[in-house]
Structures are given as C-alpha cells and as structure tokens.
Amino acid sequence: MPIRNRVVNTTLCTICLFLFCASIPATADEPTLARLSFWAPTERMDEFAAAYAEQITPLLKKHGLAASSERGRTTVDSVFARLFSFATPTAFSTRKDSLWDDPAWQDLLQHLGADFRSESESPIRCQFTLYQCPAGAGRQTPAGPGTRRGEWLTFGVQDGLSPEIQAVLSDRDGNLWITGMRDVARYDGENVVTFTQADGLAGDRFFTSSLQDRDGNLWFGTDGGATRYDGESFVTFTAADGLAGDYVISIQQDRNGHLWFGFDAGVTRFDGETFKTFTVQDGLSGDTNELMLHDQDGNLWFGYGFNELSTWNGSEIKGITRYDGKTFKTLTGRDGPIDHPVFSMLQDRHGHLWFGGENRVTRYDGTQSETFTMQDGLLEGRILKIVEDRDGLLWFGSDLKGISRFDGEKWRSSPADSADLRWRSDPTDLTDLRFTTFTTADGLLNDQVRDIVEDDKGYIWVGTIGGGLSRYEGEHFVHFTPSDGLPSQFVYSILQDSTGTMWFGTHGGLVRYDGEDLATFTAKDGLAKDMAQHIVKDIEGNLWIKGLRGPRVTRYDGKVFNVLTLGDSLDIGYVGNPVVDRKGHVWFPASPYGAVCYDGQNWKKISTEDGLLSNHITSLAEDRNGHMWFGGGAGASRYDGESFTSFTLEHIGLKGGVASIGEDQKGHLWFGDFAGSASRYDGETFTAFTNQDGLKSGPVLSFLNDRKGHLWFCIWGGGIVRYDGLVFQDLHHRDGLIADTVHQVYEDRDGDFWIATDSGITRYRPSTKPPTVHLKEAIADRSYGPIRELALPSSQRLVIFTFQGRSFSTPPDRMVYVYRFQGHEDEWQSTRQTEVRYSGLPTGEYLFEVKAVDRDLNYSNPVSLSLTIHPPYRQWTLVGGLCLALMGLVIVSGYAFKKRHDLFVEMEEELQTAHDMQMRLMPTSSPELPGFDIAGRCLPANHVGGDLFQYFPLDDRLVVAMADVTGHAMEAAVPVMMFSGVLESDIGHGYGLEMLFTSLNRTLCNKLDDRTFVCLAMSELDLSTRTFRFANGGSPYPYHFHAATGEVSELQVDAYPLGVRPDTAYTAIEVQLEPGDRIIFYSDGIPEAENVAGDLFGFERTAETIRQGCTENQSAEELIDRLFGSIETFVGSAIQRDDMTCVVMRAE
Missing domain, CATH: 2.130.10.10 (YVTN repeat-like/Quinoprotein amine dehydrogenase)
Structure with a gap:
C-alpha cells in the first residue's frame, strides 16, 4: 500500500507537470537565415543547377554549410539561390568569412565565371547575405x-x-x-x-x-x-x-x-x-x-x-x-x-x-x-x-x-x-x-x-x-548679456509695463527693451543712482526704482524721472523688494528702521514701536486678505491695518532670517530664508521645506506664483525650483539658464519667463510637451514583465512595481513620478525612484497608477496595473479538481501500476539517494559557540526540495544562510545543489553581506532561467560584540524576540530575490543582541502550511508560537520542536505542500 500511494502521488505530479508545461506556448527560436545567390543566364539555369550540385555543394559541406529546408522569397529569373540556417548572425559572418577566405572557393567562382559569364576572365557574380533573423537585443x-x-x-x-x-x-x-x-x-x-x-x-x-x-x-x-x-x-x-x-x-x-x-x-x-x-x-x-x-x-x-x-x-x-x-x-x-x-x-x-x-x-x-x-x-x-x-x-x-x-x-x-x-x-x-x-x-x-x-x-x-x-x-532659452547691450551682467529685477515694454534693473542702470532695442537710463538721465536694483509699478502705471542702499528712490511716469527721499532721509542700509498694496500705497523695506510707506503724499515709518517684531525688515508682501507681512532677521509680522501679529523664526521653522515672502494660488503664505529653506503657512500651521523636499542650497530671494498655479523659488546659487503642490522640479545652468545666481523671475503677457541673474537675463519658454512613462515590470514570486493585470495569493509578502519615464528635455535621473495604489492608498504621492514596493497586502482588488513629471511640471498620461490579492487556496482549486478527475484514471489503470511496481521501487531508491545528497548539503549538527545557542532544521515536502540552510564559521564571526529556491521537489533540488556550491565559493572570498549578495545575484542571473530564482536570508554574527548584521533577498522577515520587553518584531529588509535582476542593490541592517534575545529565520513553507479546511498557519500564529516559546525560555532546539509541533497539530492529515526550514539563534 505505501508503494501504491507513492505511485499515485508520483503519477499525479507527473501528469500535473505535463499539463502545466503543455499550457505554456511552445516557442521555437526563429533561425537566422542567409541566402547564397548566383547570377547565371536564365536559359542555362538547369545547367547551373547541375554545376551547383556537383561542384559547389561538396565545398560548402566541407565548411559545414548545408542548405536549409526553408523556402524563401521568389528571386529574379537570373538568380539561383539557396537558404542556409545559422544560430546567430555572428555565426553566419564567421562561416562566410571562412568560406570566402578559402582559395578553393575563389578558384571555383573564377571557374564558374568562365562557364557562365560573358566576361570569361571575371568570377561568377555571387552573393552571400543575411536574409532574415530575429532582431538582436543590441x-x-x-x-x-x-x-x-x-x-x-x-x-x-x-x-x-x-x-x-x-x-x-x-x-x-x-x-x-x-x-x-x-x-x-x-x-x-x-x-x-x-x-x-x-x-x-x-x-x-x-x-x-x-x-x-x-x-x-x-x-x-x-x-x-x-x-x-x-x-x-x-x-x-x-x-x-x-x-x-x-x-x-x-x-x-x-x-x-x-x-x-x-x-x-x-x-x-x-x-x-x-x-x-x-x-x-x-x-x-x-x-x-x-x-x-x-x-x-x-x-x-x-x-x-x-x-x-x-x-x-x-x-x-x-x-x-x-x-x-x-x-x-x-x-x-x-x-x-x-x-x-x-x-x-x-x-x-x-x-x-x-x-x-x-x-x-x-x-x-x-x-x-x-x-x-x-x-x-x-x-x-x-x-x-x-x-x-x-x-x-x-x-x-x-x-x-x-x-x-x-x-x-x-x-x-x-x-x-x-x-x-x-x-x-x-x-x-x-x-x-x-x-x-x-x-x-x-x-x-x-x-x-x-x-x-x-x-x-x-x-x-x-x-x-x-x-x-x-x-x-x-x-x-534666449540670453541677454552685455554683448547684447546690457550695461552690466548683474541683473536684479524685471518688470513689464502696460505697453508690453520690458524693464530690467541692473547694476549699471535701468534698461528698457521694446522687443528690438535695448536702452539704458542712468543718473545722467535722472535716476537717483546708476544702480537700479528694484523696480515696482504702482496703480497709476508709474515705475519706482530703488538702489541697494541709501534713502533716495526714483519715480518714473513715462516721461520724467523724479527723485524722492524715503521718510526723514533715513540712512537705510538694505532695501528689499518694494510692494504696492491694493490701496496704491508703496511700501519699502527699510532695515534697520523697519519699513516705510508712501500714500501718494506722505511718508510713514513702521517700526517696533508700532508692533513690528524687529526693525531689520528685508521683505514685504500683501496677502489676498489685504494684510501686510513684514519679514526680517527675527521672523515675520502680520499687520491687519490695526494691530500686529508676530511669528518668530522658530515658530516659522526657519533658521536664516526671512529673505522673501510670497503667496501661492491657494492663499498660503511662503517664507524663504537665507539658508535655502522655506516654510508654508496655511493660516494655522507652518510646514518647513528643505533640500530633502526638493529645494536647493542658497538664499531664497523671491517667489513667483505663475498663471498655472506653479510656485517659483528664486534661489541665489541654486537656480530655479518650481512646485505645483505635489512635485518639486528644478531648472539651472545645466538646463540652459545663463547662471544659477537668480534674483527674480517675471512672467510676461505671452507666458514667457524672464529670469534675472548675476550673469545676465534668460528668457525661458517652458515646454508644454508631456513626457511618457511605461511600466517596466511587476515583481512578486518572479518577474511578470510589463503586464496590465496580475493575480497573486495573499501569502506573497512583497510586490514591486518598476517604471521609467522618457523625455528628451529631462534626464532620467531628474524625472519625478507620482503614483497611487487605489485600494491601499488613494492619494497621489511623489518619488524620484523608479520603483515602489508594497508588502503584506490583504486580499482585495487594487489599481496601481503612475505618471512621469518632467522638468517643466508636465505630467504624462498614467499607466496602470490591476492587482488582485486572493486567498492562497485558490491556486489549489484547479489542482484539486484535476486530481479528483485523474484519480479515476489511476484506479482504472491499477493493473498497469502493478506491472510497473518494480520500476517504482527503483525510483524510490533513487529519490532516497537524492534526498540523502541534499541533506548532506545542510549541517548535521549545530555550532557550539560560547554565549550562543543555535539550532536549525529542514523538513522537505518531498524526497528533495528547494530549501537549504548552512553555517559558515569565520574566525570570530558566524555566517548563517537560509535559502529557498522557487519550485518544489526535483524542480528546485537541482538549483539548490548548484547554489550551495556557488555560495560556499563566494563565502570564501571574505565579502561583506552587501558585496556577497551582489556577487551571488550576478552569478545566478547568468546561470538560472527566467522562472527560477533564490530567496536568501543571511546574517553575520560578531561573537565578541554580539552585533548581528542581516541582509535579505525575498525571504520572509526574520523575527527578533526582545527579552527585555517580551515583544516579537520583524527585521524588515527588502530586495529582489537573487537571479531576478542583475542591477539589484542589497543593503544590510544591524542589531545589537542582548541576553535572552532570539533571532528566528523561517522559510515561507511555515506560515503557508495549510490544513484540510484550506486555512493557513499564518504569520501571526507563527509569531505568537515563537513568542510563547521564548517567554518560557526554551532552548533553540526546543523552540524549533515547539514550532514544528504546532504546525503538525494545525495541519492534521493535510499533505505538506512546501519545504519548511527554521534556524534559531539564542543569545545567552
């Protein structure tokens, strides 16, 4: 009876494997075909065919060339042709060169030319060329x-x-x-x-x-x-x-x-x-x-x-x-x-x-x-x-x-x-x-x-x-420099008046540009100074021009320049950008005296005596509610027309003083500092933004809210940064700006942007051409490629989506992506990575969407993938039904099985031999190390399987490896044996965990087929310091029992399994082990152990069993006994479907 059961199981597995393979479309590699052609008189073609058979064919055979059975396209009447098959185009080139270099071949062509060409001294016209072939990857x-x-x-x-x-x-x-x-x-x-x-x-x-x-x-x-x-x-x-x-x-x-x-x-x-x-x-x-x-x-x-x-x-x-x-x-x-x-x-x-x-x-x-x-x-x-x-x-x-x-x-x-x-x-x-x-x-x-x-x-x-x-x-990009007529390369401000004329404030004066000519105005023309740093237009159309320092300001009505004095001839050390409020009043920052306001007739000074936080005011702004904001070295003050409300730098979230203030399309206030940071105020809270969010280093000198609602950050030394509420993108000298020392950006009536820098002016016209994005692959238990739908069991712990945007204007490393995973997280998120990962997804329906965003904040059309996470028993429904149907076939064919009894006995012995060989790959005893109790065990689901664990003592360290090869039984056993040898060889090189994983992955990508890969968990234990380092490639997260708290946590490290992608980067984490701590490695066969009702043992039950055993201070071996015993009780009479491996490390 035991033999009979094994016969049934073996036959069912064989039939299931046959049906699985039959379901995969059979593909035969298309051969590379080359055509050998000869030109001969049409009326003598039969005669040439005989010469080909008698003289040409034997020489071709000496070079390993035999005509293919493929029938090619019809040739012209004067051509005699045959096709030849080769493995690759390179193989054809090699064989052709060998033939053409053969003197016997050249003599034969000369001889045939004498017979079949009118020019008797010329060789026959012959051509050996590629005909068709699968395209190489390039x-x-x-x-x-x-x-x-x-x-x-x-x-x-x-x-x-x-x-x-x-x-x-x-x-x-x-x-x-x-x-x-x-x-x-x-x-x-x-x-x-x-x-x-x-x-x-x-x-x-x-x-x-x-x-x-x-x-x-x-x-x-x-x-x-x-x-x-x-x-x-x-x-x-x-x-x-x-x-x-x-x-x-x-x-x-x-x-x-x-x-x-x-x-x-x-x-x-x-x-x-x-x-x-x-x-x-x-x-x-x-x-x-x-x-x-x-x-x-x-x-x-x-x-x-x-x-x-x-x-x-x-x-x-x-x-x-x-x-x-x-x-x-x-x-x-x-x-x-x-x-x-x-x-x-x-x-x-x-x-x-x-x-x-x-x-x-x-x-x-x-x-x-x-x-x-x-x-x-x-x-x-x-x-x-x-x-x-x-x-x-x-x-x-x-x-x-x-x-x-x-x-x-x-x-x-x-x-x-x-x-x-x-x-x-x-x-x-x-x-x-x-x-x-x-x-x-x-x-x-x-x-x-x-x-x-x-x-x-x-x-x-x-x-x-x-x-x-x-x-x-x-x-x-169009640039304006002194060679084009600017009086100085230092340009600080830009403005367009009601006639469409552009005005530039430069170190050498005020410049007017009418679309054709540049004209410069200086102190000789009536300016207060030759330097025009700031320009603002009031509600009457007058231009106000202010230099960097001093009390005087110039007003220009289109005809005459008038010089006025701020307040009481204040000795102003620094003046920032002036502001015209909705009442038509012109405000000037006037550090160290506060701010000055001109109402058309009188000057009024605002200082700490009136309620300002500080008199060192360097920036001004009016919000949509008509409130004036004053920014300086101590923070910012808001004036509602009656009283002041102040916010310190600590409250705002800045460190370098308020250099600029702007407002976005939602009415949020933005504060830029002199250290490359910014803070957004929504009326209740401040949110800080730094380089980590997408800003660049350098003082944020000004803001611009454009017609699309994009917020521009002008960063002196950092170029331009734009923000649409979700994505930050930058623009700098490498993209075409004349310089990164940006003072101001101005949007003209045509939608072009004029950028003032220390090296001149750039007129920038953003591209409106969106990028494209494609989904490269979905990776779970294997790579599924660029699919649009995917179904996975809930036992699959990790799902990875990779994607890539394309744009000629934006290099790949500067593309930003926005994505969402409906059913899990419905809000769009941004990333500069080309992949996102999700782990531990519950059963349900999900939709992954991603868009690419280029440097001009153009969004691509989204690409999407529908993902279904189903209970793992679904994968056995078809197999169960198939097995029930095939059981009748097995019973009917009982006589045939009996006749082959002796054959199966022999098969049994061979499988036992294979089992013994695989078990010898794993340690027969646990290492005895002072201060540690270590044990491991592997229970294959069949005679042979895909799990493997090994110990590698190295001086004062111990390396523990646990691997799981995709598949079961013999399908996985052969790669396991190969991997064991590769692992032992690479361990001998003394690599660290990261380099070791990289080396193993590169080797396996070359050795394994597309459907086979290795999940590997590996640790390095320093015996003297009790430091535990861990790296992972697709294996379940090991559990760490903390003796001090009695809690069990997961050591979460994610990366592709070995053999999936050759460019995978692997990282390691480090844990300090305390007395009584345990580390438990386990293969996926443990949480996926299934009872007859189709229920899984599961991760929660696994963790709880481990916690109970550790709390009772069980040894490493006892803990494994407890875990496997709990699984055996849970599954009952159900068949073990996957290998189960567990390794426990206990710090004493």
Missing part, C-alpha cells in the same frame, strides 16, 4: 546628459552615440534612430540601444537613407541591400529579390504605400510583393538617384545629387525628374525651375518646392523660381538637408559651414557669437542678410551637417560628421 547603454554649448545640447561618444552621423529618423513612438557609419542606434531619452550586423542588419556601412513606412516598419539603406525592421526581426532585400542594386542610397514611400529605393543604377519600386526598376531608358535623367521627394499632388521627384547633376550635358545640367505615376519628365535649367546641381529637396506647407544646391537654394512655386545665395546670408557648402519645422521655419544643412534658417517672412541675422535671433542696443549692428546661421561659434560641435529632423515634440535635431547629434534649445 548593445544598451544609459544615455548621457549631453554637453551644452550656447543654445545647443550635443550628444556624442561619451553619451552613447556615434560621432559620425549619416542620418536621423524620428519614429511614431518618439524614438530617434541615428544611422552611423557602421551601426544604427535607437535613442529614447533614457537609453541608447545600438544595432549592428551582429543583431541582424545587412551590410557593414550605413548611408543617408532611413524611413518609417505607414505600417510602422523601419527601413535602412545599406551597402548590402535594404533592411526592414518590424521591432522583432530584420529582413533584408537585395538585388536577388529584384532591387536595382545592393548599394541603397535613398528610400521614399508614395501615396499608394509603395516603397521606392534609389541606387546608382536607377530606382526600384516595391509594392509589397514585386519589384520594378526604372532607369534612363524609362525616362530618368540619370541612373544615380541620391534623393527622392513625394509632393502634395502625389508626384515623385528624383534628384541626382553628387554624381549626375555635377556634370554638364553639353550646355545643360541633367536636372531633376518628376514622375506623375505614368510618365517621367526631366526639368532642366532651360525649361525647369533650377539651373544648378541638387543635393536636397523639400515641399513646404505653401506647396513651394525648395532645391538645395552648392552655395545656393532655389524656391519654385510652380511657375517661377527664386534663388538665394551666400550674398543673401546662406552659408557656404552643399545644402544636403532641408527641413520645415512646425512653426514654418526652414532649416538648411550645409556640409561645410553649419545651418542656415529662414522664417519665410522676416529675415534677420545673428551676431557671430549667438545662437538665436538677437536684439541689440545699436541698430547699426543689424545687417540686411536673409538667413540666421548656426555654426560652431554658436554651439555646434561640427559644421559638417548631414541631416536635420524635427521630432514629435518639436525639437530640432542635427546630425553632423565628427560632432555627434545636437539638439536646438533656442526655442526655450
């Missing part, structure tokens, strides 16, 4: 932050990109595809993934042709054909398929969805099934087609670029060719729009055609042409690229001198040291040139432009030879 590297010069941000080798860029493509998902000399890289703002021949691309050099078709496929033109990438595989088309050649120069798609490929031997049209080639015989002006254009009327235009158009045919250039779907028409310089070679073409939004030549561009409106040259401001060189951006600006890329830009309406030139349209104080500096230019003097790293593209967010990207990939930032 080489992924984190994208660097780029290098900023002027208003250009450039990415090069140090950022993961090639410096030699041939073409740039922006796909529909917002990724950039950068074609280099020998690779193609995908850049998404977070990572750069580089693809080469080893990943399945054809050819070994890539040219200026790439395209995304209407189906989303990417096409790359190479010297080995055209390669199509659908996100999963690469498929290559060559001359054997019907292309005009293998050297693909250009790619275009017409309105019918047909693809056109340009070669040096004509153009080929591909309709998805067949290829058709057009040459000069069909009407083309030349065979070399460098570029193609599809216009709004459906016509195709062909240009001949560097070759055909550079030569003269008599007295005429061969011109460009237009194809209307039926006929080709060549337009020459005599009867067409151009009289020069063409290297680029574009049709703008008005329908005008632009043709780029050498040192010139021509615009053609369908009836007449207009040519622009270097005399109009166009840069020297061949115009290789023309792009129209979403604002209608035209960008022209030169192969010698950089970029020229034309706005179509207004032509202005840039000074040599600028990177955008500039405004100068001296109008004689403006010249009548027609183009704005961008060169290395403006921030490009190289002037040899190969491509220009606008991405889906509106950014302009430029690919250069030797200078990498550059992004234009001038749309967002």
Whole structure:
C-alpha cells in the first residue's frame, strides 16, 4: 500500500507537470537565415543547377554549410539561390568569412565565371547575405546628459552615440534612430540601444537613407541591400529579390504605400510583393538617384545629387525628374525651375518646392523660381538637408559651414557669437542678410551637417560628421548679456509695463527693451543712482526704482524721472523688494528702521514701536486678505491695518532670517530664508521645506506664483525650483539658464519667463510637451514583465512595481513620478525612484497608477496595473479538481501500476539517494559557540526540495544562510545543489553581506532561467560584540524576540530575490543582541502550511508560537520542536505542500 500511494502521488505530479508545461506556448527560436545567390543566364539555369550540385555543394559541406529546408522569397529569373540556417548572425559572418577566405572557393567562382559569364576572365557574380533573423537585443547603454554649448545640447561618444552621423529618423513612438557609419542606434531619452550586423542588419556601412513606412516598419539603406525592421526581426532585400542594386542610397514611400529605393543604377519600386526598376531608358535623367521627394499632388521627384547633376550635358545640367505615376519628365535649367546641381529637396506647407544646391537654394512655386545665395546670408557648402519645422521655419544643412534658417517672412541675422535671433542696443549692428546661421561659434560641435529632423515634440535635431547629434534649445532659452547691450551682467529685477515694454534693473542702470532695442537710463538721465536694483509699478502705471542702499528712490511716469527721499532721509542700509498694496500705497523695506510707506503724499515709518517684531525688515508682501507681512532677521509680522501679529523664526521653522515672502494660488503664505529653506503657512500651521523636499542650497530671494498655479523659488546659487503642490522640479545652468545666481523671475503677457541673474537675463519658454512613462515590470514570486493585470495569493509578502519615464528635455535621473495604489492608498504621492514596493497586502482588488513629471511640471498620461490579492487556496482549486478527475484514471489503470511496481521501487531508491545528497548539503549538527545557542532544521515536502540552510564559521564571526529556491521537489533540488556550491565559493572570498549578495545575484542571473530564482536570508554574527548584521533577498522577515520587553518584531529588509535582476542593490541592517534575545529565520513553507479546511498557519500564529516559546525560555532546539509541533497539530492529515526550514539563534 505505501508503494501504491507513492505511485499515485508520483503519477499525479507527473501528469500535473505535463499539463502545466503543455499550457505554456511552445516557442521555437526563429533561425537566422542567409541566402547564397548566383547570377547565371536564365536559359542555362538547369545547367547551373547541375554545376551547383556537383561542384559547389561538396565545398560548402566541407565548411559545414548545408542548405536549409526553408523556402524563401521568389528571386529574379537570373538568380539561383539557396537558404542556409545559422544560430546567430555572428555565426553566419564567421562561416562566410571562412568560406570566402578559402582559395578553393575563389578558384571555383573564377571557374564558374568562365562557364557562365560573358566576361570569361571575371568570377561568377555571387552573393552571400543575411536574409532574415530575429532582431538582436543590441548593445544598451544609459544615455548621457549631453554637453551644452550656447543654445545647443550635443550628444556624442561619451553619451552613447556615434560621432559620425549619416542620418536621423524620428519614429511614431518618439524614438530617434541615428544611422552611423557602421551601426544604427535607437535613442529614447533614457537609453541608447545600438544595432549592428551582429543583431541582424545587412551590410557593414550605413548611408543617408532611413524611413518609417505607414505600417510602422523601419527601413535602412545599406551597402548590402535594404533592411526592414518590424521591432522583432530584420529582413533584408537585395538585388536577388529584384532591387536595382545592393548599394541603397535613398528610400521614399508614395501615396499608394509603395516603397521606392534609389541606387546608382536607377530606382526600384516595391509594392509589397514585386519589384520594378526604372532607369534612363524609362525616362530618368540619370541612373544615380541620391534623393527622392513625394509632393502634395502625389508626384515623385528624383534628384541626382553628387554624381549626375555635377556634370554638364553639353550646355545643360541633367536636372531633376518628376514622375506623375505614368510618365517621367526631366526639368532642366532651360525649361525647369533650377539651373544648378541638387543635393536636397523639400515641399513646404505653401506647396513651394525648395532645391538645395552648392552655395545656393532655389524656391519654385510652380511657375517661377527664386534663388538665394551666400550674398543673401546662406552659408557656404552643399545644402544636403532641408527641413520645415512646425512653426514654418526652414532649416538648411550645409556640409561645410553649419545651418542656415529662414522664417519665410522676416529675415534677420545673428551676431557671430549667438545662437538665436538677437536684439541689440545699436541698430547699426543689424545687417540686411536673409538667413540666421548656426555654426560652431554658436554651439555646434561640427559644421559638417548631414541631416536635420524635427521630432514629435518639436525639437530640432542635427546630425553632423565628427560632432555627434545636437539638439536646438533656442526655442526655450534666449540670453541677454552685455554683448547684447546690457550695461552690466548683474541683473536684479524685471518688470513689464502696460505697453508690453520690458524693464530690467541692473547694476549699471535701468534698461528698457521694446522687443528690438535695448536702452539704458542712468543718473545722467535722472535716476537717483546708476544702480537700479528694484523696480515696482504702482496703480497709476508709474515705475519706482530703488538702489541697494541709501534713502533716495526714483519715480518714473513715462516721461520724467523724479527723485524722492524715503521718510526723514533715513540712512537705510538694505532695501528689499518694494510692494504696492491694493490701496496704491508703496511700501519699502527699510532695515534697520523697519519699513516705510508712501500714500501718494506722505511718508510713514513702521517700526517696533508700532508692533513690528524687529526693525531689520528685508521683505514685504500683501496677502489676498489685504494684510501686510513684514519679514526680517527675527521672523515675520502680520499687520491687519490695526494691530500686529508676530511669528518668530522658530515658530516659522526657519533658521536664516526671512529673505522673501510670497503667496501661492491657494492663499498660503511662503517664507524663504537665507539658508535655502522655506516654510508654508496655511493660516494655522507652518510646514518647513528643505533640500530633502526638493529645494536647493542658497538664499531664497523671491517667489513667483505663475498663471498655472506653479510656485517659483528664486534661489541665489541654486537656480530655479518650481512646485505645483505635489512635485518639486528644478531648472539651472545645466538646463540652459545663463547662471544659477537668480534674483527674480517675471512672467510676461505671452507666458514667457524672464529670469534675472548675476550673469545676465534668460528668457525661458517652458515646454508644454508631456513626457511618457511605461511600466517596466511587476515583481512578486518572479518577474511578470510589463503586464496590465496580475493575480497573486495573499501569502506573497512583497510586490514591486518598476517604471521609467522618457523625455528628451529631462534626464532620467531628474524625472519625478507620482503614483497611487487605489485600494491601499488613494492619494497621489511623489518619488524620484523608479520603483515602489508594497508588502503584506490583504486580499482585495487594487489599481496601481503612475505618471512621469518632467522638468517643466508636465505630467504624462498614467499607466496602470490591476492587482488582485486572493486567498492562497485558490491556486489549489484547479489542482484539486484535476486530481479528483485523474484519480479515476489511476484506479482504472491499477493493473498497469502493478506491472510497473518494480520500476517504482527503483525510483524510490533513487529519490532516497537524492534526498540523502541534499541533506548532506545542510549541517548535521549545530555550532557550539560560547554565549550562543543555535539550532536549525529542514523538513522537505518531498524526497528533495528547494530549501537549504548552512553555517559558515569565520574566525570570530558566524555566517548563517537560509535559502529557498522557487519550485518544489526535483524542480528546485537541482538549483539548490548548484547554489550551495556557488555560495560556499563566494563565502570564501571574505565579502561583506552587501558585496556577497551582489556577487551571488550576478552569478545566478547568468546561470538560472527566467522562472527560477533564490530567496536568501543571511546574517553575520560578531561573537565578541554580539552585533548581528542581516541582509535579505525575498525571504520572509526574520523575527527578533526582545527579552527585555517580551515583544516579537520583524527585521524588515527588502530586495529582489537573487537571479531576478542583475542591477539589484542589497543593503544590510544591524542589531545589537542582548541576553535572552532570539533571532528566528523561517522559510515561507511555515506560515503557508495549510490544513484540510484550506486555512493557513499564518504569520501571526507563527509569531505568537515563537513568542510563547521564548517567554518560557526554551532552548533553540526546543523552540524549533515547539514550532514544528504546532504546525503538525494545525495541519492534521493535510499533505505538506512546501519545504519548511527554521534556524534559531539564542543569545545567552
């Protein structure tokens, strides 16, 4: 009977395992296919087939090449082809090189050429190329932050990109595809993934042709054909398929969805099934087609670029060719729009055609042409690229001198040291040139432009030879410095008047900017001083200008400057920003005398005699209730028109004195200090904010509440920090600010922000383009990948969600995320981490949502995951039903089991042997250490299992490890034995816990499959100091019994199990053990022990059993007996379903 029961159990397990495996979709790795092609006369193809079998096949076999049974695409009639299968593209390249280097192969090709080619001295035309293969993963590297010069941000080798860029493509998902000399890289703002021949691309050099078709496929033109990438595989088309050649120069798609490929031997049209080639015989002006254009009327235009158009045919250039779907028409310089070679073409939004030549561009409106040259401001060189951006600006890329830009309406030139349209104080500096230019003097790293593209967010990207990939930032940042007409680089305040004129307070006077010119006013013009530090506008439109020190202030009515004296000629040492209240009164901080108010006729001084907390007032503000606030070195005072209420620095929560006061959209008051902190007052309580919340170090000199309700913190030395009520984001010199020494921010009527710094002015236009975010994976008992729904048993203690935002304007390390977990915590929370963790979730329905927030506080659309936590017995419902159904099968098949009795006896003996081997991996006795009582025990659920514990005595330390491998029985036993060896080897290196976990994890990620990982709990006990250090990777939290209080607590340390992610960081915690304390390790089989009713032993019952045993001062061995005995009583006759392991350490 025992044998019979074991037979039944073994058979059921085998059948269940079979059904489980059968439920997993069978996937066969798609092979890498290469095609060997020979060109022979069509009429002699049978003859060549015989030669192939007799002469070529034997030599191929010597090189280990046997034709595949795969049937490929139909080739042209003159091609004889066979497919060959390889494990990887690299394996193909290796085998091909070996074949081509074989002299016998070269002799054979020469011999076949003599037989099958008209040129008897030439070898037969033969081609061995990649045909199709699964796309390799590519080489992924984190994208660097780029290098900023002027208003250009450039990415090069140090950022993961090639410096030699041939073409740039922006796909529909917002990724950039950068074609280099020998690779193609995908850049998404977070990572750069580089693809080469080893990943399945054809050819070994890539040219200026790439395209995304209407189906989303990417096409790359190479010297080995055209390669199509659908996100999963690469498929290559060559001359054997019907292309005009293998050297693909250009790619275009017409309105019918047909693809056109340009070669040096004509153009080929591909309709998805067949290829058709057009040459000069069909009407083309030349065979070399460098570029193609599809216009709004459906016509195709062909240009001949560097070759055909550079030569003269008599007295005429061969011109460009237009194809209307039926006929080709060549337009020459005599009867067409151009009289020069063409290297680029574009049709703008008005329908005008632009043709780029050498040192010139021509615009053609369908009836007449207009040519622009270097005399109009166009840069020297061949115009290789023309792009129209979403604002209608035209960008022209030169192969010698950089970029020229034309706005179509207004032509202005840039000074040599600028990177955008500039405004100068001296109008004689403006010249009548027609183009704005961008060169290395403006921030490009190289002037040899190969491509220009606008991405889906509106950014302009430029690919250069030797200078990498550059992004234009001038749309967002424009700087004003003394070279543009400012009298000083020190700018303190900014204001816009009712006419839209901008006013700047600088160290060298008051500056007016009307949109074109800068004009400066000083003491010679009537100012009290040359220095204008603060500007404020009263309700009558007058400007009030105040310097840093002294009693005098200037009022300007638009015509005349009038100088007034504050109060009684007070010798004021410091004056902060003045304020105009709702009554029209003008208030000035007047330290050390308090504050001064001017009501239009009289001056009034407010001081401690009137109720101020201190006379050292440095900041003022009026709140929405009309109350005046006075801030200074001692704190802040509120004046309601009748009395003062004061708040000390300690009450406010600041340390460095009140430097500024502002109000947000909710009416909350904000106080900034001189030490980089701020405090918010909601009318009842103060809440402090520091660097830990997102602020930067430095005095908070001013606030701005913008139209969106974002609060701007101006931090001298720390740049700008913005806060929307949930997220803090910063803006500083690395992003494009002219300097981080910010005094003030002003929002103009157009929504642009003007930022005053110690190095000039930055006009900043925030991006409104939101980032994207994707859920990378959900991790519990294993990684589930980027799923949208997940169900887990309540016995799963830890759930982790990982995510990543993407934005070209915000580096990954500066992206902020807001998330919520409905059903657990419904409020949105923010984090800069790319993962969140939840443990001990009760049964129920949950929804996890996350958004990415970029530097301009733009929020992405949320991504979400629905999580169901169910009782653990659900996972046994299906198994139980299956077992009941299969039991009948077992009974009916009793005779067959009897016949195989002897076989199962043998199996029993082998399993017992395996059991003995696994038990020998674990200690047979406990270590005897002075001052400690230690014991451990493992009860496998089967003959063999996935649990393991070990002791490692190391000098005056003891390392205890307890592991649990996913799965049960033999499924887990083999990885357990492997892990035991790896663990013992790494322990010998003397690593600390953190390094030991990292090393083990890296090894297991390489050794284990995706569904197998190891939960590991490990401790290091210092015998002399009784210090206990602990690290954990997915195991249940150990219990710590505190003898002094009689309480049991968990040692909570979270991290991924070993083998899940190679980049996991592991940390350790430290506990000081007191006499009578216990540490109890246990595997999940203990709390998940289940009785016949489906109830779990549970964590609470486990902790209580441990507490009772420790309270009764049981030894380590007795405590284990008590725990296992309680479990045995609880489960009764139920089958043990998981291994159970427990290790107890008792400090005496």
